[in-house]
Amino acid sequence: MRKLKALSMVVLIALLASVALSGCGGGKAAQQEMPKVVMVADDTERAKQLCQALQGMFLDNLGIQVEIQSVDFKTRLEKMRNKDFSMVFAGWGADYDDPATFLDLWVTGGDFNDCYWSNPKYDELINKAKASSDQKERMQALAEAEKILLQELPIAPVYWRAWPFVDKPWVKGIVRKAVGAEFDFKWAYTEGRPGKENELYWNLGEEPPSLDAQKSTDVVSFDILNAVLEGLVRPDPNGEIKKGSGLALDWTVSPDGKVYTFTLRDAKWSDGKPITAEDFEYSWKRALDPRTGSQYAYQLYYLKGGQALNTIELPDPNKDKAGYDQAVKKIEEAMANVGVKAKDAKTLEVTLEQPTPFFLWLTSFPTYLPQPKHLVEKYGDKYASEANLMAASGPFMVQSWKHKSEITLVKNPNYWDAATVKLTKIHMDMIKDINTPLNMFEKNELDFLYRVPGQFIDQYKDKGLKTISEATCWYLEFNCQDPLFKNAKIRQAFALAVDRESFVKNVTKDGSWPATAYTPPVIHSGPNESFQKTYVKDVLPVKADPEKAKKLLEEGLKELGYKMPKA
Amino acid sequence: MGRYILRRLSFMLIALWAIVTITFFIMHAIPGDPFLNPRVPEHIRQAMLNLYGLNKPLWEQYFIYIANLLRGDLGTSLVDLNRTVTSMIATGFPVSAALGLEALLFAVTTGLALGIIASLYHNRTWDYVAMIIALIGISVPNFVVATVLQYVVSVKWGILPVSRWGDFQHSILPAFALGLSTLALMARMMRTSMLDVLNQDYIRTAKSKGLPTGQVIWRHAVRNALLPIVTILGPLVATIVTGTFVIEQIFGIPGLGSYYVASIYNRDYPLILGTTIFYAVILLLMNFLVDIAYGLIDPRIRLVRERD
Numbered sequence: 056m057r058k059l060k061a062l063s064m065v066v067l068i069a070l071l072a073s074v075a076l077s078g079c080g081g082g083k084a085a086q087q088e089m090p091k092v093v094m095v096a097d098d099t100e101r102a103k104q105l106c107q108a109l110q111g112m113f114l115d116n117l118g119i120q121v122e123i124q125s126v127d128f129k130t131r132l133e134k135m136r137n138k139d140f141s142m143v144f145a146g147w148g149a150d151y152d153d154p155a156t157f158l159d160l161w162v163t164g165g166d167f168n169d170c171y172w173s174n175p176k177y178d179e180l181i182n183k184a185k186a187s188s189d190q191k192e193r194m195q196a197l198a199e200a201e202k203i204l205l206q207e208l209p210i211a212p213v214y215w216r217a218w219p220f221v222d223k224p225w226v227k228g229i230v231r232k233a234v235g236a237e238f239d240f241k242w243a244y245t246e247g248r249p250g251k252e253n254e255l256y257w258n259l260g261e262e263p264p265s266l267d268a269q270k271s272t273d274v275v276s277f278d279i280l281n282a283v284l285e286g287l288v289r290p291d292p293n294g295e296i297k298k299g300s301g302l303a304l305d306w307t308v309s310p311d312g313k314v315y316t317f318t319l320r321d322a323k324w325s326d327g328k329p330i331t332a333e334d335f336e337y338s339w340k341r342a343l344d345p346r347t348g349s350q351y352a353y354q355l356y357y358l359k360g361g362q363a364l365n366t367i368e369l370p371d372p373n374k375d376k377a378g379y380d381q382a383v384k385k386i387e388e389a390m391a392n393v394g395v396k397a398k399d400a401k402t403l404e405v406t407l408e409q410p411t412p413f414f415l416w417l418t419s420f421p422t423y424l425p426q427p428k429h430l431v432e433k434y435g436d437k438y439a440s441e442a443n444l445m446a447a448s449g450p451f452m453v454q455s456w457k458h459k460s461e462i463t464l465v466k467n468p469n470y471w472d473a474a475t476v477k478l479t480k481i482h483m484d485m486i487k488d489i490n491t492p493l494n495m496f497e498k499n500e501l502d503f504l505y506r507v508p509g510q511f512i513d514q515y516k517d518k519g520l521k522t523i524s525e526a527t528c529w530y531l532e533f534n535c536q537d538p539l540f541k542n543a544k545i546r547q548a549f550a551l552a553v554d555r556e557s558f559v560k561n562v563t564k565d566g567s568w569p570a571t572a573y574t575p576p577v578i579h580s581g582p583n584e585s586f587q588k589t590y591v592k593d594v595l596p597v598k599a600d601p602e603k604a605k606k607l608l609e610e611g612l613k614e615l616g617y618k619m620p621k622a
Numbered sequence: 623m624g625r626y627i628l629r630r631l632s633f634m635l636i637a638l639w640a641i642v643t644i645t646f647f648i649m650h651a652i653p654g655d656p657f658l659n660p661r662v663p664e665h666i667r668q669a670m671l672n673l674y675g676l677n678k679p680l681w682e683q684y685f686i687y688i689a690n691l692l693r694g695d696l697g698t699s700l701v702d703l704n705r706t707v708t709s710m711i712a713t714g715f716p717v718s719a720a721l722g723l724e725a726l727l728f729a730v731t732t733g734l735a736l737g738i739i740a741s742l743y744h745n746r747t748w749d750y751v752a753m754i755i756a757l758i759g760i761s762v763p764n765f766v767v768a769t770v771l772q773y774v775v776s777v778k779w780g781i782l783p784v785s786r787w788g789d790f791q792h793s794i795l796p797a798f799a800l801g802l803s804t805l806a807l808m809a810r811m812m813r814t815s816m817l818d819v820l821n822q823d824y825i826r827t828a829k830s831k832g833l834p835t836g837q838v839i840w841r842h843a844v845r846n847a848l849l850p851i852v853t854i855l856g857p858l859v860a861t862i863v864t865g866t867f868v869i870e871q872i873f874g875i876p877g878l879g880s881y882y883v884a885s886i887y888n889r890d891y892p893l894i895l896g897t898t899i900f901y902a903v904i905l906l907l908m909n910f911l912v913d914i915a916y917g918l919i920d921p922r923i924r925l926v927r928e929r930d
Contacts, residue, residue: 129654129889136664150661166663265703272659348673350662366665369672440704458705458713459876460787486785486874494772494784 089617090538091122094531095134095143098125101509106144108562109213109531109553116552116601117608119620135169141537142549143169146216149234149526150354151420152294153413154197154574154586155184156234157528161204166353171535172209188312188410194580198590201573205594207543210530211550212570212595214558215577217522219507219565221515223248226255226502228477230292233526233577235420236281237274240464241450242292244477249499254480256502258492262459262485267439268424269342269349280421282464282481285449287317287335287403287418295582296415302330302425302448302471303403303418312410313359317403323469324427325447332397337428339395344386345369354422357414359394359406424448450476459485509564522566526577530570544611551607554599569597630913634906641902642691642895646684649894656700656889674700676891687895696899697892701884707896710881715900717787718865718877724793725801726862733805734851737812738844744817752809759806768799768872785874796873800866804858808851815847822846849920856912860905 092113096106106123113121121142126134134140147167149156159165162181163173180200184193204210222229225248230239245253263276268284271277287303288296298305304320322330342349343364356362367385370378394406407414417423427446431438439445442456450472451464464481467473484501486492489508495501505523507515531549533540540546555569568576571593580586609619657670671677675686690697696707733756740752775795776784782791819825820843828838865879878897885893 127654127887129652129658129887132658132660133653136658145660147660166665167660262702264701267703270703272661345669345673348670350657350659350666350670353663353666366669369669371672371675371678436698436704438704457787457876458702458710459880460874484786484874485876486871487880488872488874490769491772491785491872491874494777497777498780498784500784500786 087617089119089612089620092119092539093122093124093141095124095126095131095140097131097144098127102144105529105558105562108558109144112554112558112599113549113552116554116599116604117548118605119608135532138169138171138534138536140532141534141540143532144213144529145532146527146529149575149578151413152234152416152526152579154194154201154578154580155181155413157574157578158184158197158200158204161209169534170209170532172207173535174203174207177203186409188412190412190581193412194586194590197574198586201591202594204573208533208546208550209535210532210573211546211553212528212530212573213553213555214529214563215524215568215570215575216527216529216563217524217566217568218505219512219515219520219522220503220505221496221507221518221520222503223496223499224519225249228292229503231523232290232294233524233575236277237523238278238281239289239292240282240478240481241289241472241476245502248502251480253478254482255478256482256484256495256500258484258486258495258501258503258505259462260485260506261487263462265439266445266453268421268426269338269347269351271421272350277421279453279462279464279483280424281419281449282451283445283447283449283453283467284421284424284426285470286420286424288415290416290419294579296419301419306415312412313407315405315407315414316398317405319401319403320471322448322471325452325467325469326427326430327469328427328429328446329400330425330427330448331400332403333400334425334428335403336395336397337431338426339423340364340390340393341426341431342422343393344390346383346386349422351422354417354420357407357409357411357417359408360389360392361394361408364389364393451478451481454480461485507565512564524568524575524577526575528570528573528575530573539615539617542611542615544607544614548604548608548611550595551600551604554597555595556597557599571595571597630910634910637906638899638902642688642899643684645895645898646687647680649889649891650680650683652886652889654889656891658889691899696896699890699893701888701890701893707892710893711878711896711900714865714876714878714881717875718870718879719863721793721796721800721869721875721877722859722863722865724797726804726859728797729801729804730808730855733808734812736805736809738816738839740809740813741816741820742839749813752813756806756809759802760810762802764799764803764866765868765872767802768796768869771795771799772872785872787873787875792873796869796875799872800862800869804862807854811851811854812847815850816843819843819847845919849916852912852915852919856908857905860901860908864901864904 094106094109096102103125110121110123113119131143135143135145147157147160158181160167161172162168162178177200180196184196187193187196225245227244227246228242230242231237232239240255243255245255248254259275259278261275263279264273265271265276266279268280271280285301288301290296291300299320302319302322303317306315306317308315319330319332324330339355339358341347342352342355343361345365345367346369352365356365364386367382367389369382372379396404398404425448430446434444437444442453445453447453447467450467450470452467454463454465456462462483464483466476466479470476492501492504493511496504507520512520533546535541555571559567559569572587572591572595574587574591576585576587578586580589612619655671655676657667668677675683699705699707699710702710736752736755740749743749772784772795776782782795786792825838825842828842865877867879867883869875870877870879881893882897885897
């Protein structure tokens with residue numbers, strides 16, 4: 056496989072070299088034809104539609120015919136990881152409610168920086184924000200970094216996504232969140248539902264791949280985990296974190312912002328066993344243990360020694376038994392040094408690598424949710440693979456799990472705040488089809504219709520269609536080593552050729568916003584304060600600027616020695 | 623007969639081995655892997671690949687897979703974590719099989735009846751009616767049938783549930799939508815086949831001997847006309863009972879069909895292989911049964927040649 060790839064690379068390089076040589080032989084460099092521009096995109100209907108719109112804008116506003124290469128999702132990701140693209144239409148969603156979750160991506164050599172972009176000033180600002188615990192200073196540094204990004208535009212933001220939804224009038228109190236799990240059902244109830252009062256009919260859309268908090272990575276699983284598990288904190292319906300909102304009754308933070316000491320409340324698992332600080336310590340260390348194979352383990356790298364533990368290499372035990380045993384020994388040593396300790400059954404001490412102002416928020420992220428040590432140890436790999444092989448610490452518990460069909464949640468009688476929980480049952484279907492949920496909604500078989508597809512939006516406009524804004528930005532990403540896009544002016548030209556307003560109005564049609572900056576407005580810089588609105592503001596124009604775009608393109612092409620394409 | 627079966631079985635094993643091998647290598651040639659996720663950093667992805675042995679040379683992975691397969695171990699899904707492929711097939715197949723058999727029963731009985739009627743009333747009103755039904759069944763795709771049924775029968779008339787799976791009433795619409803094209807195929811084939819047989823000399827002979835028409839049709843015509851239909855029944859059964867993605871998706875049915883598609887989309891290697899092997903076994907088995915059924919329907923077809 057690898058050899059095959061190497062071989063194809065050699066052939067490709069040889070081809071490129073021959074093309075370049077023949078081009079150079081033709082006369083002056085200024086006579087060279089501009090290389091063809093290919094945009095890589097997903098092969099879903101929606102992605103195709105969006106990309107064709109962008110293609111039209113490039114043709115109208117730049118006079119450039121861009122080719123679309125539709126590939127399936129995994130192929131697109133592989134192309135991005137291998138940096139085998141010149142332009143790609145991609146998106147990013149927040150992991151936590153802080154602008155760093157977006158801006159951290161583009162540091163030099165960053166894990167997700169696929170575009171070869173590098174700017175020392177940018178790196179410096181991100182590092183400054185990371186080391187600081189002064190919120191204002193952090194936000195200013197991050198905003199300055201974002202402005203650098205928007206000047207050089209290795210990525211050109213296009214839109215901030217929103218999802219349209221309709222719900223039945225009897226559905227109340229569901230909390231919609233922009234980051235992490237999308238929904239919180241703790242405060243939900245139904246009032247006057249025909250048939251079954253205080254039951255909720257919900258469509259998940261698909262089977263949750265894993266209800267093991269430390270292994271799960273997708274939003275479908277997250278929504279269920281958020282309902283059945285509770286962590287140290289649970290953000291209230293306004294998104295604020297208050298003491299006593301979750302399993303932590305109280306906490307103190309050391310003056311340097313690195314040591315958190317949590318005091319847990321008296322609470323029980325749904326099987327009646329007490330929830331202890333040890334459950335937290337066990338779960339967090341389990342996520343970081345390389346033997347667990349947790350894909351989101353990096354969410355716990357904020358803990359002291361977390362990354363060191365997670366990155367210990369495990370040799371194949373069948374081939375190198377001694378090496379494996381040695382690695383296990385190393386893991387056990389590293390485990391003892393990770394910054395999470397159960398001082399006693401009710402006290403959890405957490406030590407961080409550096410001050411992390413959004414750490415409290417992070418403790419509500421699924422990878423940080425506690426799991427019952429006694430059951431995880433008992434069931435091993437089978438833990439949380441069936442309804443009867445797990446326990447709940449949150450408002451609900453899994454009553455039944457018919458794979459690929461339906462999950463039923465019921466109220467958890469052992470939940471510490473059971474008095475607040477009004478819903479007695481949540482029926483969760485896993486229907487992937489687009490039309491079926493609409494029909495079910497019409498027949499009251501579903502109470503909530505999420506992600507109403509574009510073609511049905513008009514139909515629901517007068518039936519109370521609302522939108523949920525996601526903490527997501529979709530952008531064009533340019534490979535900064537591409538013969539064309541290595542030039543910043545050309546990247547800017549493409550960014551200015553996009554008519555963001557027309558894009559959301561005529562193409563997505565779902566209430567999404569034109570991305571006039573990068574970090575979405577729903578990301579906070581403080582309580583009730585949007586980072587984008589307060590610090591960054593609107594940097595990119597909502598309308599296309601063909602004149603400026605063409606001028607930049609012309610200059611950029613000239614600098615590279617290419618001819619302007621014929622109009 | 624014993625020798626014939628033995629030979630067929632060994633051919634089946636060879637075919638199966640070839641299917642596994644080809645699928646294995648093609649599957650690894652598709653770009654991407656199960657842990658390729660936009661949010662998972664590269665070093666963690668590499669650690670996952672190592673942990674699951676996906677960084678080993680391909681031939682080594684192949685031999686490990688074959689060795690496990692011989693022990694009856696299809697492995698564990700790499701995406702639906704903590705679930706074995708065997709348990710996924712064990713939960714998905716009965717659902718698909720139940721739905722498929724219901725659809726097949728409906729399609730075969732109605733389809734054959736329509737075909738027989740059409741042939742007996744050749745070029746008369748009943749023939750046209752039957753063939754119009756068949757034409758609709760063949761030309762309208764089943765997802766359209768399904769959506770229209772959902773809207774009309776469930777939403778407008780409120781007779782049956784839109785979706786979900788559990789009771790018999792949940793299976794009526796999907797079985798109808800799934801069976802309609804098979805019904806049409808059956809009707810058309812049976813009509814052609816019957817017309818063919820009805821023109822044969824032995825039918826004329828039977829009639830001239832004074833046999834009652836009903837007996838001529840049942841004993842002589844239908845039985846002989848069934849032969850080409852039995853031929854396609856094998857692969858048809860295999861396809862229909864192992865689930866169709868479209869119908870399962872529309873009606874939210876937890877059958878095997880959705881596992882096939884999702885496994886490829888997710889690059890869930892053990893699941894891709896497991897479902898492929900399962901489908902191949904069913905298909906080979908059905909073809910085998912069809913060959914045996916030939917002999918039962920037409921005694922002239924012998925499984926073993928005299929000199930063999």
